[in-house]
Amino acid sequence: MSTAVLRTEVRLFRREPGAVFWILLFPTLLLLILGSIPSFRQHQDDLGGLRTIDAYVPVAVLLGMIVGGLQAMPQALTGYRERGILRRMATTPVRPGALLSAQMVVFGVASLVSALLVLVVGRLTFDVRLPKQGFGYLLALVLAVLAALALGSLVSALSRTTKIAGAIGSAVFFPAMFCAGVWLPVQAMPHLLGKIVGYTPFGAAAQALNQAAAGHWPGWGHLGVLVVWILLLTGAATRWFRWE
C-alpha cells in the first residue's frame, strides 16, 4: 500500500462526476424520491408494520456498493490494465498492486460514505430509525462492501477489456440489485424466493442489515453466507487476475 498512490486515486475519483454522483449521491436521491410518495410513508402489514421507506433504506445502502464495486471499479481497473498504466507502474519500486489496493480503498470508502449519507438523510427527512444494533449493522455493512469489492475484482479479472467489463458488470448488476431488494424489498418477497435470495451476497447483506436495523444481532447464517462469498470471489479473482 502506498499512501501517495492512494492520495492520487482519491483525487482522481473526485474528478469523475459520474462516479461521484452514482456512488455517493444517487442512493440518497433515490431514497428522497421514494420518500416523497405519501403511501410509502405509511405502515404496511406485509412489511411487518414497517413503512416502505424503512424497507428501502438498506436497499439504498447496498445500491452505492453495487454501483461502486460492480460497475465503477472494474471499469477503472480494466482501463488501467488496458492502457498500460499498471505496466508503467510495474517498472517502479511500487508494484502495480498498490494501484489495485488503492482502488479498492477508494471505492470501499466511497460506498461506506454513501451508506452513511443514506442513513443520515433517512433519519433527518423521514424519521427512519438509526440501526438499533449498531455494531451488528456495521459488521454487516463492512462484509457487504468486501463482497462487492471481491465481486468487482473477479469481474476485472475475467474481463480483458473495459467493454467486456462493462458488459459483465451490467449483466451482474441487475440480479445484484434484485437480490438487494430494489424491485421488491426482501421482507416482502415470497418465503421461498426470500430464502434463495438469502444465499446471494447482496440478499444475505440486505437481510443482515434488516435484522440489525430492527435491533437484532444479524443472523450468523447471513454473515456466514457473506464470508463464504468473499473468500470464494477473492480466491477466484486472485487466481485469474492478469496484470496485462
Add this chain to the structure above:
Amino acid sequence: MPVIEVTDLRKTYGGRAVVDGVSFAVEEGEIFGILGPNGAGKTTTVECIEGLRVPDAGRVRVTGLDPVADHARVARVLGAQLQESELQAKLTVREALELYASFYPDPLDWAPLAERLGLGEKLSARFGKLSGGQKQRLFIALALIGNPRIVVLDELTTGLDPRARRDTWELIEDVRAGGVTVLLVTHFMEEAQRLCDRIAVIDKGRVAALDSPAGLIRRSAGATVISFTPSAPVDDRDLNALPELASVEHRDGRITLAGTDETVNAVITLLARHRITAHQLRVVDATLDDAFLDLTDDRTKEATA
C-alpha cells in the same frame, strides 16, 4: 563489471522465437544502442531487462541482480520509458511527477526536470489533454525522476518534432555525462550514430552485429562511395581491377564505385595515368543507414553475395 548482462536470452510467443539467443553486455557509463527493424525483438529484449517479461531461457542481470526475482532493488536503480504506456487521463503533469518521485528513495527535483523537457508551461495540464510529443517528454521525465543509475529508453524520440528530438539528444548526453548508463532502443540511424558508443543490431531475434557506429559502417560492404563523370570513357576491366571494390555502377555517363579509402586512392591514380579528368568528383562515407540495411536486409545480402 557490466551493469547490464544479457546471456543467451530467449523468448517465445506462440511457438515462434521472438528473441532467439541474444547476448550483450552494457558497461557502466556508456550509451548502448539497440537498433533493428520493426518486430526484431528489441522491445521484448529490453522489457526482460526491466523485469516486465520473464525470459523463457537465458540470463539477465542488472547490476548483478535478476530483474524478475529482485524486482524492487532493480527498479530503484533502473528508470524506464516504455514504448507504449499511458497514465491516468485526469492526472496532471505535476501530480504525475510528484507521484513518481515519491516512489524512489532519492529522487531528482521534478521542477527543473520538467523545465528541461519543455513541460514547464504544462504542469497543470491533464495527461489526457497532452499532445503525443508532450506525453513522450513526460515519460522521459518519469524515467529519469528516480535519479537512476541506468535508464532504458524504448523509442526515445518517436513522436517528437525535430527540434524536441535534438533537445532530447542533448538531455541524454547530459544524463550520461552525469554517470548514468543509457540503454537506447531506436530505429533512427541519426539518433544511434549521434548518441551511441556501441550498437547491437538486432534482426529476427538475433544480434546481427555489435560494434561502435564507426565500426559498423567500416565493416559494411562499400563503406566509401566514389562518383564522377569522366572526361573520356574508362575501361571496365581497369575499374573491376580496383582494390577492395564492392560495386560498380554506370548511369548517364556517370560512374559510381563503392569500396574503401584504398579504392579511392587507386581510382585517382588510374584516372591520372589515363589523363582523364573526373568532373564533379564526390567521395562520400557510407552512413549507418547503409550499414544497417546491409546487416539486416536479406535482399541486399543476396544481391551482393
